[in-house]
Amino acid sequence: MTDFDDSLSDYDEFEHAPLRLTVDLGALADNWRDMKKRSGKARTAAVVKADAYGMGIEDCGTTLYHAGARDFFVATVAEGVTLRPHAPEARIFVLSGIWPGQEAHFFNNDLVPVVASEEQLAFWMSTLAERGDHPFALHVDTGFNRLGLPLDEALFLADDISRPASFDPVLVLSHLASADTPSSAMNKAQLESFRKVSAAFEGVESSLSASAGIFLGPDYHFDLTRPGIALYGGEAVNDVDNPMRPVAKSEARIIQVREAGEGQTVSYGGTFLLKRASRLAIASVGYADGYQRSLSGSGIPLREMGYGGAYGFINGHRVPVAGRVTMDLTIFDVTDVPENAVRAGDYIELFGSNVPVDEVARAAGTIGYEMLTGLGLRYERQYLVDGE
Incomplete structure (x- = not known):
């Protein structure tokens, strides 16, 4: 059998790669600070789902954590587990919620499920009854028709005295469907709906805006903003000059x-x-x-x-x-x-x-x-x- 020399000790893989991606972490941190400033009184999270929009969740997560982010959003529990060592004191929210068999990952890595349906809520309540308290967020649909409890059900739940004692969300959130088009009437309609949610869950933090929503102004900021694409240098709003640094x-x-x-x-x-x-x-x-x-x-x-x-x-x-x-x-x-x-x-x-x-x-x-x-x-x- 022929022996092959697979040593790469003297080989600069980036210098000779067929394809290469340069990620400017300084620009990433600056973009987060920019969004923090635009968020005014609201705290500013960092969305790092999809491997930090293709940039690498470990390096980007570390950079954003050092820049000051203490709230992160990922799409899946696996992303949350990967991020945890790089954001040790942060809250990490998992947007897809929780499914049977994932409980240990959430408890062992201190991940926060974003509960988005009646089925997930029932399962989470039964999990808490068995395992004890653990933070969670509640997603409410205000017109997107994607994820989230229907508005009426969420408002009913807020006032339901028969709900489980373990029902104690740390955050209620929703998502804007047309924030990238500031003139869309849907933005104001969703804002009004979410104001009802925020008022119904008095004392619970509220979050409505991702990158584009931040640009809509203070009315949309609530307690926590969730910038994503803007952090990575992408356009958040249609037909306007992009103020973010390329990453x-x-x-x-x-x-x-x-x-x-x-x-x-x-x-x-x-x-x-x-x-x-x-x-x-x-x-x-x-x-x-x-x-x-x-x-x-x-x-x-x-x-x-x-x-x-x-x-x-x-x-x-x-x-x-x-x-x-x-x-x-x-x-x-x-x-x-x-x-x-x-x-x-x-x-x-x-x-x-x-x-x-x-x-x-x-x-x-x-x-x-x-x-x-x-x-x-x-x-x-x-x-x-x-x-x-």
Whole structure:
């Protein structure tokens, strides 16, 4: 049998990675402090679900904890267990609530379930009867029609003298459906409904606003705000300048630069016709890495409808995607980049400070949330702290 040398002691994985993601932890902390300031008198939590929006829950959780966050929100109990060592004194709320078989995880890691249905509430009450007191939050639906007890049931429960003695939530919360559109009448309707909830649960802390809701102003802040996408540099509100610092930079290595003649086609289906002699850079990223096929320069419904494709950035130049994005490779037209300014082995920015993630998302017909949380497993990550 042949022995292979798998030693990587002298190999800089980030320096040579086909795909790399740089996460600016200093920007992340600054964004949290910005949202804290905008939250006024309310405390400011940090939402770190979906592996901190693709940025890495351990490093981001540690950074946000050191910045001052003492309330965190995750989606699943596994995320809460992962976060706990990095936020030792924080309250960690689990938005999906609790299911039979998870009790030990909540009690052993001091996690707070967000109870969102009658079934979950009944199970949690029976759990507390057996195990003793443990904090929980109550999710109330105020018009989203996703998770949460119906408004009428929640208000009834608040005044129900026959409810279990263990019913003692530490937080009542709801979620805005249209906060990213400040002019939506739904925002005020949900606010009025949640005011009823907050008043009914007098003495219990209340939380309504995620990132976009914070921008709606103090009426929406209540006791605790829950910023998520804004912490990671994404747009929280539609059609306004994004005030947040970019946190993530995604880059792909160029495998080859090739010449192609006028009249030739590019990528699958031959849908991209070259109108001049061109230079093409083939980058090591594709839809398996979350760089979606809908970012293609041609041959997809969005382009046929007249919407523009995605751009990358290299050595001071924006360069368009040429043809269809494939599973592992994407082709960029670098004809207008000086020949000595792009070579095989160089890296092209897919999104970052030069190509905002939300701009790329719009080219894909989606939102920045999906671009960030859809990052594939092949990215090598590098974390920057202040001063680096």
